[in-house]
Amino acid sequence: MMTTEEHEKLRGWFAGRLPDDLYESLTEVTADREEITVVGRVPEPRLAEGASEAEREAALRARIQEFRERTRDDRVAVAREAEHLYGRKVSWGVQCGTERALFTHVAAPVMTRLRQPEREVLDTLIAAGVARSRSDALAWCVRLVQRHTDDWLTELRDSLEQVRRVRSRGPDAGPRGDTPDDEK
Structure with missing residues (x-):
């Protein structure tokens, strides 16, 4: 990010x-x-x-x-x-x-490992005609989560940005907040 x-x-x-x-x-x-x-x-x-x-x-x-x-x-x-x-x-x-x-x-492409209960969800979406493949079904699930969790994802992204800022001021930070060259 x-x-x-x-x-x-x-x-x-x-x-x-x-x-x-x-x-x-x-x-x-x-x-x-x-x-x-x-x-x-x-x-x-x-x-x-x-x-x-x-x-x-x-x-x-x-x-x-x-x-x-x-x-x-x-x-x-x-x-x-x-x-x-x-x-x-x-x-x-x-x-x-x-x-x-x-x-x-x-x-x-994004690779993931799913256990049987998770694969069953994808296979149900295929059987119902919602998706043509597991790949399509997984993309459909991601879009559904995205649509219904925008506020939560925005809050999470803001939190990650705050973590980055705090880390940049930590003891390993260089003079401008960068990590020393030997640690990059």
Whole structure:
């Protein structure tokens, strides 16, 4: 996980590097070991007053697709720079009204060992048609937990950041809070 300062620098780099007319606003920059995801807001399409929900949804999806095609070259150029600088793939997304879409992004494999009761949960999801494979079922479970525990995960991440800050001030910290070279 990134420190708050590292995340702020990453977000600042994208805010400064993105063309001014790419997004209305930069809403999210997230990163893990494999990927940086950049999401920005684009303006909603203008619709006639009283447009139906179906018309509105279709217009939002079309605006997102138009944005994706029109900005591809600019996004690829920025991604190449960032990938060289940060050593991670860059993925893009957009928020338009109530619609959010992520474009091609990394699906990183994660290996885990599960005992039989845990495998049974995954196999039940497969049997019920919720997932095609154990891998899909596990991803579904992670998304479900993520959706229902956002507050808890945010608190946990904040706590980890506090632990990092305290460790950096410990007895093994160097003059700037770094660990001495022989311990890196």
